[in-house]
Amino acid sequence: MPKTIRYTLLSLRDLAISVGPFIVLAVGLLLLAYLWLDPNPPKRVTLATGPAQSAYEEFGKRYARLLAEDGIDVTLLPSQGSAHNLQLLREGKADLGFVQGGTSEMQPEDEDKLESLGSLFVEPVWLFYREGAVPKSAGKGASLDALTQLQGLRVNIGTAGSGIPSLMNKLLASNKVDLSTLELSKLEQTPATVDFLEGKLDAIVFASAPESLMVQMLLQTPGVKLMDFPQSEAYARRFAFLSPVVLPRGVVDLAANIPPQDVRLVAPTTALVSRKGTHPALLQLFVQAGNQIHGSAGWFKRAREYPKLENNELPISAEAERGIKSGKPFLQRYLPFWVANLVERMWLVMGIILAIMLPLSRIIPPLYAFRVRSRIFRWYGQLRDIENRIERTSDTPNTSALLEELNNLERRAEKISVPLSYTNELYALRSNIHLVRRKLQRP
Numbered sequence: 001m002p003k004t005i006r007y008t009l010l011s012l013r014d015l016a017i018s019v020g021p022f023i024v025l026a027v028g029l030l031l032l033a034y035l036w037l038d039p040n041p042p043k044r045v046t047l048a049t050g051p052a053q054s055a056y057e058e059f060g061k062r063y064a065r066l067l068a069e070d071g072i073d074v075t076l077l078p079s080q081g082s083a084h085n086l087q088l089l090r091e092g093k094a095d096l097g098f099v100q101g102g103t104s105e106m107q108p109e110d111e112d113k114l115e116s117l118g119s120l121f122v123e124p125v126w127l128f129y130r131e132g133a134v135p136k137s138a139g140k141g142a143s144l145d146a147l148t149q150l151q152g153l154r155v156n157i158g159t160a161g162s163g164i165p166s167l168m169n170k171l172l173a174s175n176k177v178d179l180s181t182l183e184l185s186k187l188e189q190t191p192a193t194v195d196f197l198e199g200k201l202d203a204i205v206f207a208s209a210p211e212s213l214m215v216q217m218l219l220q221t222p223g224v225k226l227m228d229f230p231q232s233e234a235y236a237r238r239f240a241f242l243s244p245v246v247l248p249r250g251v252v253d254l255a256a257n258i259p260p261q262d263v264r265l266v267a268p269t270t271a272l273v274s275r276k277g278t279h280p281a282l283l284q285l286f287v288q289a290g291n292q293i294h295g296s297a298g299w300f301k302r303a304r305e306y307p308k309l310e311n312n313e314l315p316i317s318a319e320a321e322r323g324i325k326s327g328k329p330f331l332q333r334y335l336p337f338w339v340a341n342l343v344e345r346m347w348l349v350m351g352i353i354l355a356i357m358l359p360l361s362r363i364i365p366p367l368y369a370f371r372v373r374s375r376i377f378r379w380y381g382q383l384r385d386i387e388n389r390i391e392r393t394s395d396t397p398n399t400s401a402l403l404e405e406l407n408n409l410e411r412r413a414e415k416i417s418v419p420l421s422y423t424n425e426l427y428a429l430r431s432n433i434h435l436v437r438r439k440l441q442r443p
Contacts, residue, residue, distance in 0.1 A: 026357055040338065041072070041279035048077045048085040048097030051162070051189050055123070055209035056081070056098045059293065066289040070337040072282065080161025080188070082207075086273070087161075089114055095278050096286060100207060101241035101268040102170065103163020106313055114273050117287055117320040118307035120294045122267035124245055125167070126206040127227035128218045129153075133202035144203075144227045147172055151181040153202040156192040164207050167268065174238060189214055197221070207268060210299045219252045219259070232264040241313065242266045245300045267300065269311040280319050285337070287323030375416055376425045380432075382409055387436050399440060406437050 047063060050056025057078070064074035077094050079085050083104040085097035090113065100123055127144075133153055134142050144150070150172075158164035165186060172179065187195065189206070193214055196204045208215055218224050229235065232244035247263040272290060274283060290307045297303040307324055309316055331344055386405055410433050418426055 041281040044073045046075045046094045048079050048088045048094035053213045055212040062293050080159045083163035084161030096274045099273045100270045103167050115317040116312040116314040117272040119269045119271050119311045123207045124265040124267040129203040147175045154183040155203045156185045157205050229264045232266050235266040241268050283319040287320050372422050
């Protein structure tokens, strides 16, 4: 190996050994910070959705597709609906779930365990009825426009897990309707729709987004009408979780003019709720997916109106507030999610570690110099010992023995390898050995 390369490698080795403890310290601090901050989320998360063919199920599939692009496996957990989702969240069987406002009574401890990722969309109360169910006394072509007109009819208000029974009980009670005057059933959505179309039910109630396949189908089914809520503003004033909305004329089918006129409805707002302790990076991804899924214009909203921070019954997550207001973080626009998330969550700790390591790094040059020079300086002790013995035995020195020691010392010194910048130290040692030899050989 050429001497120049050998000396360069030697210099690099000494530098690496000198810097090594600081690198180990920095890596150790980074590792501890990583374990403490836990910046990377788990790759699997459970989302409670809803019944088959419901809007919740459809939205759940969209969230799963979007998060799969970032390597997150979203397990969709079917449920009976909003109230059931809330129960699954309370029991820890789901990490996130769709929860509709007003469909379940919030418990005091919910604020300590759950948080909202924002309001996603409104879910109007769709009360469909068969034209033949309208009392003949109301006249030909009459329609239902008040809950009091449901008395004596066979009405399905959904399963308890859907939360619709709780919501309908509140609405009926506000209209002073005695539940005993109705034939209420609590079938699931699909069998209830089948019975309704077969004439076994007079009316059926959903509280769902318009994306629901059942809603879409019933809006276009001949002989099925949608109840108008002319008192929608009054309902919204009475119940904080309700908003008045309008289904515009022709919005379902412009060519067929469905519906034939504006229909006033009342609508609770649905939020995406998560358990506290769910990884912040996962929440960030769900908020970003929500902006993409629910941000477009729809039957009851303008573009970018949802998701939003209003109309939430639970505290808003910090990640949701940041994501809804600011959108996708800067780094995630240019870097893969995993890299950007790691940098975003570690940058402050990395800055602190850098602030600690910079002052400590000032001792690296002296340490490097000491390490190189120590190879030379350690021989000065033996040289000084020889010189002292020469002075103590100046009358009859054992010249041959001392001279042999000097020769051995010189041979060892010739084998010392140091970086080229420190060769002057080596030559100084060899010169001093010659000085002691001349002193020994003086007559």
